[in-house]
Amino acid sequence: MRLERRSHVPLALAATTPLAAVAAALVLAGAFIALAGVSPLTAYAEMLRGALGSRLSLTEMLTRATPLMLTGLAAAVAFRARVWNIGAEGQFYAGALLAAWAGHSLLAGWPAPLAIALLMLGGMVAGALLLLGPLALRLGFGVDEVVTTLLLNFVVVLFVGLMIEGPLKDPMAFGWPQSVPVPGDLRLPDLVPRSRLHVGLLVALAAAAVVWLINARTVWGREMKAAGLSPRAAAFAGVSLPRTLVGVALLSGGLAGLAGAVEVLGSTGYVTTTLSPGFGYAGIVVAMLAALHPAGVVAAAVFVATIFVGADAMSRATGVPSFIADVIMALALLSMLVALLFTTHRIAR
């Protein structure tokens, strides 16, 4: 028994792959829910209700999906070109910290639309620069970027801690370690009144559209894909690998940085060391579930946000620990990896 490559991938198969992977993940995670003495069906029903059952929960879910779309795009862009950016978590914090600092000290009093655009741009620059370091080490010294981006995540979170307990500490926060706040008029407006959902959702959707355009309609997009599929063939076809990969790093790191800036400008208004409940790492799952496609990223981010927001409500109702959301997410990633193999390969005897 061995695997052989399919000559073409049927569209129906490609489209059902993520659904099959999610179904497999839910079945497997069901065993762990049952371990807690709760029927998996009851738990999943509670999760759906908790994430989608009311106006409040629905807006809460979309608020959570917003940064996931951006970190998911960051991972998708990088992975498509085989740049293993596992540092979206750190880049998220870099973007968040820059937005909070610049919003408080630099751009206070500026006209809001201009200042908000500049703050988001600044967040992107911060994230992009943070990824440029590991990429330079890969291109210059042959250092694997997986390890460097992972290690930098810890460095950045410590740096955030240093800043919000030091120079950027909010003196009005009753001793809580949190950064100075962005002035109210520089915050992203609400999308739905009386909810936490903000215009950042539209920013994330626009980012997905832009990434799709770049991928499908520009030479740069093709070059990034070629660099991932076969660096040698790409080089032979005249694609400058370093230049292409620098572009990938700027785009990927920029998207993760934007996620951080949007979260600060839209959700909290300030930075803490717990601003991200693992948005960077969850972005990897989002990107894989989406098979690295920008439109898929939007759908996968909604799925992952549903699991996370739903798990909190389900946990309160049934007592199953909310960590089950992380279990479902990891199982979905692994199932998707296997499912993808069977869309491109079949078993031959």
Next chain:
Amino acid sequence: MNDLLGLFLTASLWAAVLNIATPLIFGTLGALLCERAGVLNLGIEGIMTMGAMIGWLTVYGGGGLWTGLLVAAAAGALLGLLHAGLTVPLGLSQHVAGLGITLLASALAAYLYRLLVEIGDLPPTIVPFQPLRIPGLSDIPFLGEVLFSRTPPTYLALVAALVLGLVLARTPLGLAVRMTGENPHAVEAQGLDPVRIRIGAVVAGSALMGVGGAFLTTAAFNSFFPAMVQGRGWICIALVVFASWRPGRALLGALLFALFDAYQLRLQAVVPGVPYQLFLMAPYLLSILALTVVARRAQVPEALMAPYRRGER
């Protein structure tokens, strides 16, 4: 200045070096074994977390400390089997599969801990491994305190480095593992099965990682919390490169790293006014620096991360 240098003369510093190094030695040896057979195992961070949780849980549930280490090794082996199943016969991306294992193992560790353990105001504790003073040797001034008054898993880590070094370098099994990492087709031509060798190496390596994690909760500390591995797994992956895939150098690398870590911990107390986060960042930055220095000269196993499919080139 004398203070800063004087720190190096204290036995407590060198004793701390061995304590800090122990989980790194286990983890680095485990990752090294996987990679010598051609498989990158980024599941390490999660496997160490699972080892830390389940080793602790075993003892908390009434098992012995050694049983705890054994259960941690078994859990590591099981997760390793999953990683090997995904990456060796199926040939899936070792990067993504490994990260998936880390996410899964960390999530399961946190989930099971929350589910099975009643947590009050303070996390529950166990009685951890106590220092085992080796009769006679532990009375030697300085050395006795540093080398021969450690907890038993530290001795085990040193023995494991020696054994792995000997097995890889001197036995037919070790040769087969090394060949599988360099050229699996040649292994097949010898009538051996590269798939089985890779699976075996990943399972054994992951068991070592599990034990490394368990050291944190059964010897270094006496309770578990989900974020306790703190990137040690990733540091082990960096140490494997730093060690140029050799067990002896891996041991040395782990000890050097631990010396640096132990020194910066003491420096925090001696040098006031410097934010503690700068000290905590240093080990991660040091790892990146070490990788950069050695990356060009590193002798990467030829077939590392190249999936092997029979009959395919």
